[in-house]
Amino acid sequence: MIVAKDIWKSFGKKKVLQGLNLEVEAGETVVILGRSGVGKSVLLRQIIGMDKPDSGWIEVEGVRITDLKGAKLYRAIRKMGMLFQGSALFDSLSVGENTAFYLRQHGDPKTHKPLPANEIKARVAEALEMVDLKGTEELAPSSLSGGMRKRAALARLIVYRPEVLLYDEPTTGLDPITAQHINRLIAHTQKALKATSIVVTHDLVSALAVGDRLALHDEGQISVIADPKSFMKNDHPVIREFIKNASFNHDLDALMHVPYPAEAGATS
Ligand SMILES: Nc1ncnc2c1ncn2[C@@H]1O[C@H](COP(=O)(O)OP(=O)(O)OP(=O)(O)O)[C@@H](O)[C@H]1O
Numbered sequence: 726m727i728v729a730k731d732i733w734k735s736f737g738k739k740k741v742l743q744g745l746n747l748e749v750e751a752g753e754t755v756v757i758l759g760r761s762g763v764g765k766s767v768l769l770r771q772i773i774g775m776d777k778p779d780s781g782w783i784e785v786e787g788v789r790i791t792d793l794k795g796a797k798l799y800r801a802i803r804k805m806g807m808l809f810q811g812s813a814l815f816d817s818l819s820v821g822e823n824t825a826f827y828l829r830q831h832g833d834p835k836t837h838k839p840l841p842a843n844e845i846k847a848r849v850a851e852a853l854e855m856v857d858l859k860g861t862e863e864l865a866p867s868s869l870s871g872g873m874r875k876r877a878a879l880a881r882l883i884v885y886r887p888e889v890l891l892y893d894e895p896t897t898g899l900d901p902i903t904a905q906h907i908n909r910l911i912a913h914t915q916k917a918l919k920a921t922s923i924v925v926t927h928d929l930v931s932a933l934a935v936g937d938r939l940a941l942h943d944e945g946q947i948s949v950i951a952d953p954k955s956f957m958k959n960d961h962p963v964i965r966e967f968i969k970n971a972s973f974n975h976d977l978d979a980l981m982h983v984p985y986p987a988e989a990g991a992t993s
């Protein structure tokens with residue numbers, strides 16, 4: 726479970742977070758929508774302990790992240806993974822080395838003991854297969870398309886099987902078909918890992934595809950949080966604007982919880 730309580734954060738005179746509250750249940754996926762610059766990335770950075778609020782506290786799985794630093798913080802955030810805005814692969818490492826990064830750094834996710842090379846290799850291959858990048862270990866990130874880079878970044882994240890997953894704009898800059906592919910992978914990953922997740926996005930189609938609940942981040946707070954259908958009916962002007970600007974058909978049931986190809990195949 727993730728709890729953010731009365732979070733305040735300013736940069737100079739600019740008030741960014743102004744008494745923000747958020748609770749994400751264990752195993753739940755909450756999608757945060759909001760205009761550019763409202764502080765969505767700032768909030769994610771605080772949850773993962775990279776940045777501290779001016780006041781308020783954040784707990785992840787019962788551990789008060791905002792009180793920790795140094796080795797204690799490192800131990801607490803080992804079970805979390807974040808997909809950064811812009812995917813941020815290490816360009817000097819191959820796709821395989823990128824994917825192996827957290828396993829090499831943290832060792833076995835359960836025991837934290839170093840993993841043998843053949844075990845790392847097997848887990849990397851499995852993670853790349855999960856994101857449909859089987860056999861790309863030797864490629865350089867610079868030779869990948871935008872969608873492939875996002876998928877490689879996702880593989881690097883899921884290989885470590887984090888219990889808490891934070892995604893910052895996982896589909897921004899991708900064409901709608903590639904974006905929907907990423908959404909399926911995210912939804913599938915949540916199921917496979919039973920992870921507690923927060924997905925930040927501008928994209929309403931993505932939000933509906935992966936979210937158990939949708940939240941609006943506006944004026945420094947989470948001003949609306951609701952199940953997808955209630956959220957879509959909410960008359961908050963920013964929500965209405967998001968819906969007006971989204972180019973999709975309005976069949977909510979079809980957009981919610983897109984099946985992963987394997988699941989779709991299994992039921993037909
Ligand atoms: N380290 C920093 N120093 C100064 N200002 C910052 C810092 N980090 C964020 N900000 C400011 O805080 C505000 C919120 O930034 P943030 O990146 O969280 O926005 P966002 O909601 O993620 O926007 P986008 O949707 O464009 O990614 C912005 O005005 C930004 O300039």
Ligand SMILES: [Mg+2]
Pocket residue numbers: 765766767810893
């Ligand atoms: Mg951002």
